[in-house]
Amino acid sequence: MGGDYAPEEVVKGCLLAHRELGLESILVGDRERIEPILQREGFQGRLEVVHAPEVVQMEETPSNVLRKKSSSLYVAGKLVKEGRADGLVSAGNTGAVLTVGKFVIGSIEELERPAIGVALPNPKGKTVLIDVGANVDCKPLHLLHFAVIGHTYAEEILGISRPRVGILSIGEEEGKGNELVKETYPLLKASRLNFVGNAEGRDIYAGTFDVIVCDGFVGNIILKASESLGFAVLHMIKEEVQKSFLAKVGALLMRPALNSFKKKADFTEYGGIPLLGAEKPVIITHGRANAKAIRNAIKVANEFLTHRFNERLAENIKTLIPQEVKARWA
């Protein structure tokens, strides 16, 4: 029931995933609104519908979300937690999905907190930025865990071997940065990750690192600032173009190239962003997700399962973090 085009586009996305990928969804939400769509599409009775009478609204607080136990989101989270579903896909309120992911589904036992990783585009490939909003105030151990999660994501999902891991800071040299960075640096150095050192803001889109670790406060701001910079740049270029006839013709000729670039640059194009380290895959799609985006999100959730992401992550937490580091934080 979440997102701007629910339930219509969400249901259609599940049908696409079924038809094109052979993946089954359980549709959780208002049965009276879901069933007619299935009927119209000739799918009645072929996808399970679990009724949930309530809907989480935008801007509901985490505690509200956890109290509203008959919301479609909460019920869906429960289905996952109880093993009746293998993952959660939602186009709803990001904060609410995070809350359900963290507190209803929970993280794998080796981890204290799950984190959101996004694969940001750069001229050479992709860089995983983690965490981008699941954890606001972090301790060094959390950042170390994020590094291992990011490493696993880069290796298993993006296919990068021995990913180069950095910690986001200001200044390249060890010893530069804020208190959190200075305390985390030695932990990363002592780990068996391919830790390269401090990454700076300019490294995020430069392809110099495969994984860049930061707390969710900084990461979320960077992510949102980047999106808004993209919009502002396009808007300002359009304004300049409007001033000249030749430039307008030029823009027309360039449009296919620009669209192709936009597609590459849009990190949600591939199906939303994952809450990594949750017990089961949790994929948060854009609120404006259409059927295709929902289909892609289901595909991504399935990829985490087929790549045995969580098993690999649990192993990596064990093998990449040396005993003495673990002991220091026990």
Added chain:
Amino acid sequence: MGGDYAPEEVVKGCLLAHRELGLESILVGDRERIEPILQREGFQGRLEVVHAPEVVQMEETPSNVLRKKSSSLYVAGKLVKEGRADGLVSAGNTGAVLTVGKFVIGSIEELERPAIGVALPNPKGKTVLIDVGANVDCKPLHLLHFAVIGHTYAEEILGISRPRVGILSIGEEEGKGNELVKETYPLLKASRLNFVGNAEGRDIYAGTFDVIVCDGFVGNIILKASESLGFAVLHMIKEEVQKSFLAKVGALLMRPALNSFKKKADFTEYGGIPLLGAEKPVIITHGRANAKAIRNAIKVANEFLTHRFNERLAENIKTLIPQEVKARWA
């Protein structure tokens, strides 16, 4: 002696400022390298040269910078501190200029720390982001001061009346954000600033705020990430364009519009970034600054003087921060 094209372009920039704006510079550095340039340009004896035998290198630590008392940067800082010069312009190592600005020149007495503010472009105008790198770990009082500095910058230099001030956070509502934001929020609310509330990453380039306050760690990363995103986007668009003949023609037709946009978007175009709240104007130009950029930086330094920026800032610190807030932090 700082920057990629020193002393040649720096000296020429000072000559431009003299010829075109009537502004006098004292040239601090290696006399044997500076005099021949003046001679060649027919300016010998018309601009004061103060000899400084040493040069601050890139990546020197702050303590090194402060020990190297005969470097051009340190000597220039001293001239400003002693009142022999009215401001400092440097194309050198940003960290070193900051160090000299903070510890040799110092901040006005009403302030604990100066901060770097940049006026970032957006479709509606400009937004001041402050601090973008002078202060890594901050306390709530520092952020409150940055807000007043940013307010004064927006009002006096950018000509925005009653600038809308926000604090950078994740989530719009009061109570959202990290510990620092949550502690600073009530101080800003109690101030006489036009405090609007939390700003999110997406507000930085949206024109929804005139001043956005953050600690120098977050601000610096955003600034550098934004620059690198700009480069990455241009690079990736170019790659797409290369794939199609029509797109190449289109790009050619659009070039003047793109250049005009680039000029608007380049916040260093106007002459570098100011360390605000230092006792005298300190302007840090890009290391690649050419003569024109140096001229512009001198012009900006002069603007701070003619606008009586520091006097207005000192007044604002007194009038915009209520007594009870000051008392809480005494």
